[in-house]
Structures are given as C-alpha cells and as structure tokens.
Amino acid sequence: MPTLFDPITIGDIRCANRIAMAPLTRNRSPNAVPTELSVIYYTQRATAGLLITEATAISQQGQGYADVPGLYAPEQLAAWRKVTDAVHEANGRIVTQLWHVGRISHHSLQPGGGKPVAPSAIRANSKTYLLNADGSGAFAATSEPRALAESEIPGIVEDYRRAARAALHEAGFDGIEIHAANGYLVDQFLRAGSNRRTDRYGGAIENRARFLFEVVSAVVDEVGGGRVGIRLSPVTPSNDASDPEPQPLFEHVARGLGRDGLAYVHVIEGATGGDRSFRQGEREFDYAAFKAAYREAGGRGAWMVNNSYDRELAEEAVSSGRADMVAFGKLFIANPDLVRRFREGLPLNEPQKATFYGGGARGLIDYPFAA
Secondary structure (H helix, E strand, C coil): CCCCCCCEEECCEEECCCEEECCCCCCCCHHHCCCHHHHHHHHHCCCCCEEEEEEEECCCCCCCCCCCCECCCHHHHHHHHHHHHHHHHCCCCEEEEEECCCCCCCHHHCHHHCCCEECCCCCCCCEEEEECCCCCEEEEECCCCEECCHHHHHHHHHHHHHHHHHHHHCCCCCEEEEECCCCCHHHHHHCCCCCCCCCCCCCCHHHHCHHHHHHHHHHHHHHCHHHEEEEECCCCCHHHCCCCCHHHHHHHHHHHHCCCCCCEEEEECCCCCCCCCCCCCCCCCCHHHHHHHHHHCCCCCEEEEECCCCHHHHHHHHHCCCCCEEEECHHHHHCCCHHHHHHHCCCCCCCCHHHCCCCCCCCCCCCCCCC
C-alpha cells in the first residue's frame, strides 16, 4: 500500500512524496509582481511533493483581488523565475495556478475601470480584497459584471494558452494547474446559477462545459498534458457558486477530462475551507462516481484531494487508493516543514488568520520550523 511519503510521478513531474501544497492567495505581490518574500515563502516549503502557487492572473482582466501575482507582463515572469529557480535549487517541484476570476472582481482592478466579465450579467453575492488609500487592505463587494460576447471568448482561451507557455518557458515552472473551481470564470460557465446564456456556451451541460474543454485543449496543445492539472470544486458555494444538479455536470466534465492526458485532477471535497459534507442539489455528491467517470473515460492522471484533511485522513485516502495525493492549505501556511512534521509525528503550528491576506513577512515567512 502506498503511503503519504512515497514518491509518485504525475504526468511528466516526479514528486518526492504525495503531499501537495494547495494554492493559497496571500495578496503580497504589489503591481502583480512577486517579491523576494515569495522566493523565501515557496522555498521554505519545497519539501512538499508538489507546490501549487497562489492563483495567478492570466491577464489584467482576469485579476480580481489587490496584490495578487500575474503571468502577463515581463516583470512578473522574471520575478516568478527567481521563485522557481530557488525551489528547484532546493530540489522542489512547483506548478502555477492559472486564474481568471470572471465576475469576482471590482471595477477599480479592471482595465480602464470597466466592468468585470462573466458568462452572464449576474452580480455575485461575494467580496473581493482591495487596498485603501493608506495601503491597508479591506474586503469590498464585487462589482456588477457584463456578459461576455461570444466573439470575446476565443481571446480569453488564447490568454490561457499564452500564460501556460510563458509559465513553463519563461518563468520556469514544472507545470500549470487550471483554476476551474471556487466560483471563478471557468466554474461560472459550468454552473446554472451563474450561466444563463442562450448561445453555444449556455443551457445544456454540454454547452456550459464547452469553455472549460476549450481552455484545457488549448493549454494541453501548448505545453502537453503531462504538465497540466486542473482544480475542480463540485459542490462548494464559494463566491456564490451554485448548481442544482452537480453530479451529472461534473461526471460530464470528468469524462471529457479523461481524454486529455492530464497530469492530475485536484478535487475540493465539500465547501472550500469548510464543511466536507456540504452538498448542493437534492442528493449527496458521489465523489467515487466522479472519479470513476474520469477513469472509465481513459483518465490516468493522479487524483488529488483537498479540504480539511489532517494526517490521519490523508494517510487513509492514499493507502486505500481513494486518492494518489493530498493537498494541504492552511497547515502549509503555518508549517513550512509540514512533510517532516507529519513523518515524525511532531506538533503543528496554528495558522493565524489575521495575517492570511496582505501585509509583509509576518504570517508569511516567520512561522518556525520544528526544532
């Protein structure tokens, strides 16, 4: 039986163990450029089998929060290269999460102060993170979006392709993860609660999933499926995400992804950062059937799970074969040496929520390593 600490190859990426660091937005990249703090932060955690970066905008239009990093300008790519070089020097593996927030944004962050874009002009009951005049951060309601014209969609797909190419060939990442979870743009297209379109991108499940498959196809064509993962959250209510029938929707998605030769599928179980048993619709979501749909369609990528896992639950998931890897979020914020602490049964530092978003070194790189 495999253990959390056994190596694994996911696609073209060799991982030293089966513990991944989940993507974690930290709002410490002024002007969308990672700083030296990012170099230290990720390198401290390089003993993870796989580091998945904080969500990283593929374009200015795709940005939804202040001081999150990007992949669309030369200075951003150069800064990320410092991160990846340092992680590789520490024998780590790192992928970046490609992000377009869609309607989860604010007009002050958009090009020319325009409206955020979305599948449909439905404002999300959610908040975003903005900077005050004094530089401090605060959460504010998202702005009213506008519906994308069908003619605009190929350009966004091309932004994903370009960002994937730049991430590997200029920024030096080992791969990329497509963010298709938590109520952001790809997820907004999938769900009936945010997609009321009447064209080829709306209505039936096959139409609502079209944008996701176009993005995946473009990225896989550009960098190869062995360097590509995707993150999905079938039932989370994050950012006002909702759908009355998530089971058939996500089994359709799984079958489509099974044909793309992906390195891994990263699944958030339950409500992101909350109740693992949370469900939408009339029945409990069947994660085993979701995975089976992927495997039956030919999907051989690693199955990565996430959400409120501890060591015991993670060990069970891997040893039973229910998952190939487990991603940890808050525990990695507070424990840069989480792999060692799990392996040796050492006590864990407690994460300090007040320092999650924005600020400087405090709460980012100053959590102590075990003695």
